[in-house]
Amino acid sequence: MIGTGFIYTVAGLMFAAFAVLSATDRTNPKRLGNAAFYAVLAISFLLGGRLGDVGNGVLVLALVAIAGSGAMGRGGRATTSLDARRDDAARLGNRIFLPALIIPAAALGGTVLFRAVPSLVDPKQATLVALTCGVLIALIAMEAWFRPRLATPLAEGLRVMDAIGWAAVLPQMLASLGAVFALAGVGDVVGGLAGHAIPDNSLIGAVLAYTLGMALFTMIMGNAFAAFPVMAAAIGIPLLVRHYGGDPAVVAAIGMLSGFCGTLMTPMAANFNLVPAALLDLKDKNAVIRAQVPTALPLLAVNIGLLYWLGFR
Template sequence: MIGLAQVYVLAGLTFTAFALLSARDASNPRRFANTGFWGLLAVSMFAGDRLGDFGNGLLVLALVAIAGLRGLGKGTGGSAAEERAANAERHGNRLFLLALVIPATALAGTFLFKQFPAAVDAKQVTLVSLALGVVLALVAGAIWLRPAPSVPLQEGRRLMDAVGWAGILPQMLASLGAVFALAGVGDVVGALMADVIPAGSLLGAVIAYGLGMALFTMVMGNAFAAFPVMAAAIGLPLLIHQYQGDPAIVSAIGMLAGFCGTLMTPMAANFNIVPAALLELDDRNAVVKAQIGTALPLLIVNIALIYWLAFP
């Protein structure tokens, strides 16, 4: 049966290739830092379930040490900038068709693989479909564009080097959210909110939940980190248990409310700071400033949708 283990192996092979290519890149003065960083990520993908909590904790500390003390450098390789510009000019917007292969495969596979529970783990059909979409896009690109065999991996490494440690920030922050939930932060927040939300007010609870998701996301940098806290504080005890809200709607649209917070915080470095750095913008917060005008009305809409749709 195909499941999460095979997806991890695919990711591990990819990061292994990035590590080996980094080690051979003499143009990068910090190539061995990059090699260690991507190599440790490969180890976590291949053997994370066998390392245990303590082993994975040490691995995370090693990643933090590499990124924080020495930092990662930017490697070279793949195609030259002139060649990429020429290809973009020749193929135009048709190049985006390759990117569309991934979500199209993920969507189709999510529905199709559920019909074959013996072949694909029913709990992981979306992730398996997403990984399959990446492989299909890679194959399609190789057939269409005919690059040298090493170019896709070199280009992937170049992009990851440009993003750096922020590339794994979502996973780190999601883990932080789980730690906060286990530590009882959600219960503390719930007790504080009980003094703020009017007694018996469904609307007040929904507003507190939506705003809390956005604000905690802004503080923690990721809606996946905020969700366990706000679910334990308001989502489960009030919206779902007390007011009989639909768990799927409360959770899904609650995450969308959190994503509105993602648009408004520099803490979401991989979304808001990295693009500014890649585009060499003078204002590091330019992306955040451009998104606030969309995020605020969208947050209001999401709160309204929870109120209108989640409750009988």
């Protein structure tokens, strides 16, 4: 049965290729640091299941040491010239985005198909397996259409990863932090504090505490996936679902959307808000956040209303 092993293998092979390309990139004075970082990621994906908790902990510390020591830099490996890209863009127009649409289409179609054939793919991982297949299909389609050199997609992927740097692994790190917080009982502590603050039998008070708490914790932790275990254990499950009879699917979905509103407003979400500013060479490093706040706040208000009206019908 196809499951996470397939996903981790594809990701591990990709990072292994990045490590090799980084080690041979003469344009990057810090190529060995980059190669080591991607090699550690490759080992984590390919062998993490065999290394145990201690082994994976050592890999995480190695990633932190490499990134924190400033050992990583940006390479300048050329794949295609600027003139060639302009010519392709002018010739293809909006059709150039068609391969990108293969990924969500394959993810949606594959999820439906795989769940209909549970003996083929682990039903719990159907969406992730379909997404991975979509990426591979899109890659094959682009190779057949544009006919670049075989190494070009990997080189372009490496260029983007070098630009993002260590922030690329921040979502996984913060999601793991959320799981640690949940196991440590932080949700119970927050739930106790919220219980004293929320008026008795006040549904709107519980909804506000949950949605605003998701946004606030996301701003603090930088990732809604890290905030969700805490707020779900504190308010979402005990109050909204069990006490007020809320629909678990609606509570979970709108809670995550509320957390994403917090993502738009925090520098802790470095890969979303600081990296784009760096890539665009913006003088104001918080320019992306400033542009997103007018969207985030009304969207958060809409999510509060949606949860109140749709979650308890």
